[in-house]
Each structure stands twice: as C-alpha cells, then as structure tokens.
Amino acid sequence: MGAASSTATVIDGKAIAGTIRAEIKSKVDDLKRRTGRVPGLAVVIVGERKDSQTYVRMKRKACEEVGIASFHCELPGTATEEEILKTVRRFNADANVHGILVQLPLPKGVNEERVLAEISIEKDVDGFHPENIGKLAMKGHEPLFVPCTPKGCIELLKRSGVELSGKNAVVVGRSNIVGMPAAMLLMKENCTVTVVHSKTKDPKRVCREADVIVAACGSAEMVKKDWVKKGAVIIDVGTNGVDDKTKKAGYRLVGDVDYAEVRKVASAITPVPGGVGPMTICMLLSNTLDSGARALEK
C-alpha cells in the first residue's frame, strides 16, 4: 500500500453534474412559472453511428430530467447536405426551439462547417458557429455560447476550488471542439497556456511544467506518470474504447491519461467515465436554458 497522502483527489464529474442539473431544473421551473413556457433543444442526427445514437439518447434523457423540451430529427446516412441545411433552417425558424445541436461527425461528403455556420448564432448551444468561435478567441468579446466540453472542464476546475490565475496550463490536443476552445478559456482565466499537439517536439517535457493539464488528444492513456509534475491537476477529456473481454460490452472506456499511474503524482484528477463526459451534457442543458431564458424573458 502506498502512502494515502500521495494519491490524488478524484474530481467526481458525475456528482458535480448532478448538482448543476438540479440548479438547472429549478431555473427551468422558475422560467416556466413566469412565462408559461420552457426552453427547447433540437437534436439533429444523420446516419446510424452507434456512438452518436448513444450520445443523442443521453442528451434527450437529460433534457427530460430538467424539464427542457426536446425535438428530434433523424436523417438517413444518405441525406444530402441540402436536406441537412433545410432541417437546420426549419429549427432556426421554430419559436419553440432555443438550441440546435447537430451531432458530429456528419457523414463523409457533407460539409460540416457549412452546416454549423447555418445554425442561427442565437441557437448555437454547441458554440461551434464561426462567429461564436471568433468571439471566444477575441479579448474583450464574449460569445453567446461556449462549447460544452471545454466549458465543463473549467466548471469542474472552479467547483473543485482549483485556483487558475497565473498557473501554467497545458492543453494536449488542438481540435476545434475541445483543445482550441479549452486553450482560449484557460487564457481567459489568466492561465499561461501551452498547446501540445502531434508535431510538438517533446510533449513530456512541456507537460511536466504544467500546474493544470487538459488532455484532449483522443489517444488512449497517452499522458503518462512521468509527464506529470507532482501536485498537478489533471482533466481527462478522452473517451477511448479499448477491447476488454471481461466486460459485457466487450470493451471499456479509458481516457487520454494513464489514470492508475498518474493519480499517484497528481493532486486531483478526473476519472473516465464519470469525469468530463457528464459535464458536457450538463453544459449543453445550461446553454439551452440560457438561450431559452434570453428568448422567453424578452
């Protein structure tokens, strides 16, 4: 048995998401009492990807739990870009819909950027519209919506009492959906931010300088114990399925961090599952509530 003091605090994303969900539910109830209406989220899913269907089911269930109305449009994998755009325009014009989420990835051949740019910026609860992304990157500007996964990472850090101002933060990964916006948000929290990516010369050396690491590279258990400074805080965004015959599903989820080893040196760490994942859905509800309140309280 190792000394108890050398094991990281586990940041319980599932529990924190539960607390935030209860806060959202009471705000939805309140909005309903005052306006007679509730926020609405439209989810567009194209094709039959199993993982996408699972995520969409979880999002619908979460909406139901907090009293947000959910609308659903399921298009076949053969749908054309024009059909997807039409669906987006229909939801843009629907006064009962305050948030629109187009589940990614879209089938090959569909121009994802064009579809995302079609979403009304007032309903862009994913925060993927180029205008919202642009504002996220500009000092002195605030986007209408911040992307859910990076927003969930910051919320986890804040609710765990992690001081961010002046800290060295390293983001591993530079995707549009997570890495890049996470870096922007950490900068807004006055962190000194470094982004590590596939062409970084010595990722281990860079990560070892970090007070906070956000791992979002999409590579199972890439961040090892010797990449982590003693006492660092670790946010693991990865959800990688790895074969495991002992599991009923035939696989288990692991993060982008070697959890079992890294927890021995970190001061705090998020698990996978039960860390960032539940927060992503929670932030989607939060963005939808904000959007609904903005529209209904006019």
Ligand SMILES: Nc1nc(=O)c2c([nH]1)NC[C@@H]1CN(c3ccc(C(=O)N[C@@H](CCC(=O)O)C(=O)O)cc3)C=[N+]21
């Ligand atoms: N337009 C769009 N917006 C998204 O936000 C979006 C997307 N497309 N495409 C796919 C990714 C992935 N994503 C996750 C959401 C919840 C969990 C989550 O709750 N995971 C659970 C485990 C779930 C399980 O057991 O499979 C957990 O980590 O505890 C994970 C991943 C949202 N995404």
